[in-house]
Amino acid sequence: MITIKSDFLGMKLSNPLILASGIMGISVGSMKKIADNGAGAVTIKSISKEERLGHNNPTMFSFGDVFMNAVGYSNPGMIEAKKEFSDIDRIGVPVIGSVIGTKADDFVAVIEELGDIRFDAIEIPLSCPHTPGFGVLAGQGTPEAAYRITKAVRKATRLPIIIKLSANAPDLTIVAKAAEKAGADAINMGNTHGPGMRIDIDSGKPILDFKVGGISGPAITPVTVRCVYDIYESIKIPIIGTGGITTGRDAIEMMMAGALGLGVGTGIYYRGFDVFKKIANEIKDWMEKKGHLSLKEIIGVAHEG
Amino acid sequence: MITIKSDFLGMKLSNPLILASGIMGISVGSMKKIADNGAGAVTIKSISKEERLGHNNPTMFSFGDVFMNAVGYSNPGMIEAKKEFSDIDRIGVPVIGSVIGTKADDFVAVIEELGDIRFDAIEIPLSCPHTPGFGVLAGQGTPEAAYRITKAVRKATRLPIIIKLSANAPDLTIVAKAAEKAGADAINMGNTHGPGMRIDIDSGKPILDFKVGGISGPAITPVTVRCVYDIYESIKIPIIGTGGITTGRDAIEMMMAGALGLGVGTGIYYRGFDVFKKIANEIKDWMEKKGHLSLKEIIGVAHEG
Amino acid sequence: MRDDYPRSLEILEIEKEAKDLFTVFVKNTLDGFVPGQFVMVWIPSVDEKPFGVSYLEKDRIGITFEVKGKFTKKLAGMKKADIIGIRGPYGIGFPDPDSSTIVIGGGCGVSSLAPLMEKVKKSNSIIGARSKDMLLFRNRFKDAHFTTDDGTFGKKGFVTEILEEKLSALDKVSQVFCCGPEIMMSRVIEICKKYRKKCFISMERYMKCGFGVCGQCMCGDKVVCNEGPVFESKDVEGNPEFNHFARIKSGKKVPVSDYVRWRSCE
Amino acid sequence: MRDDYPRSLEILEIEKEAKDLFTVFVKNTLDGFVPGQFVMVWIPSVDEKPFGVSYLEKDRIGITFEVKGKFTKKLAGMKKADIIGIRGPYGIGFPDPDSSTIVIGGGCGVSSLAPLMEKVKKSNSIIGARSKDMLLFRNRFKDAHFTTDDGTFGKKGFVTEILEEKLSALDKVSQVFCCGPEIMMSRVIEICKKYRKKCFISMERYMKCGFGVCGQCMCGDKVVCNEGPVFESKDVEGNPEFNHFARIKSGKKVPVSDYVRWRSCE
Numbered sequence A, B: 001m002i003t004i005k006s007d008f009l010g011m012k013l014s015n016p017l018i019l020a021s022g023i024m025g026i027s028v029g030s031m032k033k034i035a036d037n038g039a040g041a042v043t044i045k046s047i048s049k050e051e052r053l054g055h056n057n058p059t060m061f062s063f064g065d066v067f068m069n070a071v072g073y074s075n076p077g078m079i080e081a082k083k084e085f086s087d088i089d090r091i092g093v094p095v096i097g098s099v100i101g102t103k104a105d106d107f108v109a110v111i112e113e114l115g116d117i118r119f120d121a122i123e124i125p126l127s128c129p130h131t132p133g134f135g136v137l138a139g140q141g142t143p144e145a146a147y148r149i150t151k152a153v154r155k156a157t158r159l160p161i162i163i164k165l166s167a168n169a170p171d172l173t174i175v176a177k178a179a180e181k182a183g184a185d186a187i188n189m190g191n192t193h194g195p196g197m198r199i200d201i202d203s204g205k206p207i208l209d210f211k212v213g214g215i216s217g218p219a220i221t222p223v224t225v226r227c228v229y230d231i232y233e234s235i236k237i238p239i240i241g242t243g244g245i246t247t248g249r250d251a252i253e254m255m256m257a258g259a260l261g262l263g264v265g266t267g268i269y270y271r272g273f274d275v276f277k278k279i280a281n282e283i284k285d286w287m288e289k290k291g292h293l294s295l296k297e298i299i300g301v302a303h304e305g
Numbered sequence C, D: 001m002r003d004d005y006p007r008s009l010e011i012l013e014i015e016k017e018a019k020d021l022f023t024v025f026v027k028n029t030l031d032g033f034v035p036g037q038f039v040m041v042w043i044p045s046v047d048e049k050p051f052g053v054s055y056l057e058k059d060r061i062g063i064t065f066e067v068k069g070k071f072t073k074k075l076a077g078m079k080k081a082d083i084i085g086i087r088g089p090y091g092i093g094f095p096d097p098d099s100s101t102i103v104i105g106g107g108c109g110v111s112s113l114a115p116l117m118e119k120v121k122k123s124n125s126i127i128g129a130r131s132k133d134m135l136l137f138r139n140r141f142k143d144a145h146f147t148t149d150d151g152t153f154g155k156k157g158f159v160t161e162i163l164e165e166k167l168s169a170l171d172k173v174s175q176v177f178c179c180g181p182e183i184m185m186s187r188v189i190e191i192c193k194k195y196r197k198k199c200f201i202s203m204e205r206y207m208k209c210g211f212g213v214c215g216q217c218m219c220g221d222k223v224v225c226n227e228g229p230v231f232e233s234k235d236v237e238g239n240p241e242f243n244h245f246a247r248i249k250s251g252k253k254v255p256v257s258d259y260v261r262w263r264s265c266e
């Protein structure tokens, strides 16, 4: 019998599709909707120590295959988050807690504050391309910073730690190795790309209020696949491939490049909340056609021969 | 009277649209066709000291807004190039000579060998993302390398020098400044992005024979616009915006971000050889609607207010 | 693939409707717009907010707004030929009204109901406001029922009183469409329940994407921008957040009254 | 937006046609294919090359090729259910043939003419090869004229001799379609000129993109993949490169004979 069950960091997933952070991850209600639509696991929207308003609108728009956002890590802060996510069991699938900070200490503080929430893993994005003080704009994507932050977080929790990287890093495999060495249990590859900018020609103004924003959606799939392929050869811990997955075909490519988990965010925009069910079915249909029985037969095969 | 005439590095261009290097720039015949289709200037396919076969096919393909290539700088070498481009006057518009090398000396050697050809400017790409020994893969995109190569080239020619950068550089504005300081007359921003990879799921093999390739086409427009916007604020020399320009709207955005010249390559794929005429007309129509008389009123306006 | 970016449009006209209430008119670029759906309105370099459509004409649309905070102040101050951006339409609108549909709007909520009021029997529209000078469309819908909280125009009291009168008097009412403050809509739902009438309400939450990606507009288990903003009352009954909580910009859940206060200063 | 990537297809069958000549059959995924157009055939991890279509059926297409170099050797060695990629169709094909069209093919050039030969009067097809064992479609087009350079089958000599015979004998010939080595095609053009017949030839150049981007296939001022590969003879007359020069992989222009030699080892 064909199965797309996936064992990821001890989580038993009905399928490898994981809701990416920042998309519909604002509440238990929103994540339950995604779980009901077929996601194997879900990730909460990233939480910081203090409440953050984020950037002004417009924070999102799309052009064809390109989706751009500059939300700017709006979130209610860890104290509110503790209330918001108190009953995550209701979601019905494993839940990954996403935690951000400007200093290593901040990550630790948030993880400790959210300690009672029954997350199945903690994800640490070091990679947002459009929020001052965080991610790429704060230099968190260097091998040194990745090592330092992972190390600090490692001490703060016994949950599996997923470090979320940026495709921009010129020394990507070195960053991945640094995170692995510091105790990361998995790499999420990765965040939005760019940043990019589009200008409204009639007003002469950038469309996003923050002017620049991260890029997601089908246009970034090729770069994500390449990044997953590159780091697969240099680390031993498993990889979540995130960025542009919209169809079963994208998902299979990402697995062939070496991803064990599959992050899906903007896919919701292009295909609806049930993009998870749709992709899962597309994977199964293809496996059936090809005579594959489990995902093990697919993962990493692009590296053969 | 509306005019889209452009004065670029002393070249009098009928419009700011410049055929990007590597697209149809193989011969005088191919470039004449592009000039006849309305390009303001054309760039030859990059020439190295020795003949290069480039990568095996497939070297190109497209998915929606994404165009990928790994041609790998195939070119007949400088000796043959001298014959090939002996009668460029026939093209009828200014011609930019594109020169590549693995070491600074190579650039100089090619420039000297091609010294008799009546190029209007020399372009130096430091930015190819998929050719070992060249561009990004050879570290030519660092501020130090950009400075060193530009300096060497500066001594070898009195023609205007255009340094072509990669959007990947984490320290983009520093690289641009280094090139400016070393004597560059303009920056071409930029080359293909990525690299990316797509895998054929039925065979489990990357589609490109070189596995990874540079990304061009509409999907990269937002990142190019952002890069042009960023460097515009930090250098004084003019900028050619190259990457994703397909419509008049893209062209206008790029100018509003600060580009004086506009490179068009993959646009040919999406809209035909006459993409130059089409874009020029779209710019003019929009200027008419808005009451603009010359491009001066557009360039850099996204930086105001 | 989809395109969802602000279409920049020149303002055709700005008209004052009542005290602090204005309508901005732009070219109609809304394919297949259904009243109750909304658009995102962008003022370059300022902000972008969701609005209903109050005038739905072949060539142009009107958006009626109350001057409350920074955004609406800017908008009211703009001139003919200035550029604003419109994206959408988004969400799910009202079903088709028939001649026995009652349309009941309170405050600015009237604005997104106006295109429906044009379709129903004149006397089936109920329009309320705090005071005469804030009453919308007094001249546009002359035969509608009007109420003001302070009695300065029409009947003194809440719109809901007229609704109750009508429902108890009339048999033929098929359904009630309603948009206004949640306290009012929640009262309308109660009344409709009592008289066993179908009821559709239009919810309002702070929005970022408008198309079901960011989760900002969640109300309980409902994605307001995408599964709403128009809901049949049975789909919000029992929703623990409707008429109780809404999310401010950070995503923090606060009582609706705090939300409305915050929103008014935005 | 366009999609141009290899569609991976299972090989349905591989058939031997003659000495070193094979046909590979795959599902027909070519929308509106016009004979004379070409496709890019990809063998994963090996290479990708342009080919004509020799069998154009509703459900499947056939591609006939001579085993010359690495690529065709690999292809000939593949088995049913192995995967190859097809992209295209690309370029401009032949016009519609009518009953008085003569179709003349030399060597592998016959392969892209075969679908046209099926449409014309049997005796209007001329097929040539160096020798009997290299002659294509001997059984498929039984009533065609055959020539071999060495006289081992059909008439001894070049295809062009039969063409000349026919043109001098027949009045009703409307046009001549031709594909083969450039030396042959250039001879065919001469003959047609003499008899004042319209003539269409199909050019071959090394290709990378196949869709008019890389410039690799330039022949004088013509973009072969995009403005051809089929040209009316008047459009190549005077082209300084036709029958003289072609470009090898580096883009270097070499004499056609060097090009053919290079290509055969690729």
Ligand SMILES: Cc1cc2nc3c(=O)[nH]c(=O)nc-3n(C[C@H](O)[C@H](O)[C@H](O)COP(=O)(O)OP(=O)(O)OC[C@H]3O[C@@H](n4cnc5c(N)ncnc54)[C@H](O)[C@@H]3O)c2cc1C
Pocket: C036, C037, C038, C050, C051, C052, C053, C063, C064, C065, C066, C105, C106, C107, C108, C109, C110, C111, C112, C128, C129, C130, C147, C148, C149, C157, C158, C159, C160, C179, C180, C181, C183, C184, C185, C187, C202, C203, C204, C229
């Ligand atoms: C999809 C959608 C689109 C919208 N579009 C727009 C828009 O385009 N422009 C805009 O400015 N706003 C818009 N709104 C409406 C706006 O958000 C609400 O109307 C607003 O929140 C109410 O504020 P107010 O100050 O106008 O109401 P108020 O003036 O405070 O109240 C209006 C009326 O509601 C009734 N009411 C109040 N309290 C009660 C009570 N306790 N019991 C019974 N009845 C009561 C009364 O009749 C009162 O006159 C939209 C809302 C939605 C859902």
Ligand SMILES: Cc1cc2nc3c(=O)[nH]c(=O)nc-3n(C[C@H](O)[C@H](O)[C@H](O)COP(=O)(O)OP(=O)(O)OC[C@H]3O[C@@H](n4cnc5c(N)ncnc54)[C@H](O)[C@@H]3O)c2cc1C
Pocket: D036, D037, D038, D050, D051, D052, D053, D063, D064, D065, D066, D105, D106, D107, D108, D109, D110, D111, D112, D128, D129, D130, D147, D148, D149, D157, D158, D159, D160, D179, D180, D181, D182, D183, D184, D185, D187, D202, D203, D204, D229
């Ligand atoms: C669009 C296109 C698609 C093609 N598709 C394919 C394909 O699918 N598969 C494939 O393998 N190849 C294909 N080719 C054809 C192939 O490239 C040519 O046929 C090849 O270059 C000729 O090589 P050959 O060794 O078969 O010819 P040869 O066997 O050397 O010559 C063939 C015949 O040409 C005639 N001829 C030769 N010299 C002269 C002369 N001096 N004067 C008069 N007549 C002469 C003779 O009749 C001779 O028998 C295609 C070509 C084009 C343009």
Ligand SMILES: Cc1cc2nc3c(=O)[nH]c(=O)nc-3n(C[C@H](O)[C@H](O)[C@H](O)COP(=O)(O)O)c2cc1C
Pocket: A020, A021, A022, A023, A045, A046, A060, A067, A069, A071, A073, A098, A125, A164, A190, A191, A192, A215, A216, A217, A218, A220, A242, A243, A244, A245, A263, A264, A265, A266, A267, C213, C214
């Ligand atoms: C609207 C939006 C908000 C996002 N917010 C976050 C966030 O809070 N934390 C985070 O780690 N990633 C965030 N991301 C990045 C996504 O999790 C994901 O890595 C990226 O969008 C690429 O995947 P996709 O193409 O499937 O969307 C956000 C992306 C989008 C589009």
Ligand SMILES: Cc1cc2nc3c(=O)[nH]c(=O)nc-3n(C[C@H](O)[C@H](O)[C@H](O)COP(=O)(O)O)c2cc1C
Pocket: B020, B021, B022, B023, B045, B046, B060, B067, B069, B071, B073, B098, B125, B164, B190, B191, B192, B215, B216, B217, B218, B220, B242, B243, B244, B245, B263, B264, B265, B266, B267, D213, D214
């Ligand atoms: C097929 C192809 C070949 C290219 N070859 C070169 C080259 O030889 N030298 C170079 O500087 N850039 C080369 N480029 C990059 C282009 O000049 C251009 O910078 C890039 O494609 C982005 O612009 P576009 O989106 O308009 O194509 C090539 C691009 C493509 C698609």
Ligand code: FES
Pocket: C206, C207, C208, C209, C210, C211, C212, C213, C214, C215, C216, C217, C218, C223, C224, C225, C226
């Ligand atoms: S506003 Fe983003 S999901 Fe509703």
Ligand code: FES
Pocket: D206, D207, D208, D209, D210, D211, D212, D213, D214, D215, D216, D217, D218, D223, D224, D225, D226
């Ligand atoms: S093969 Fe690339 S232009 Fe013809």
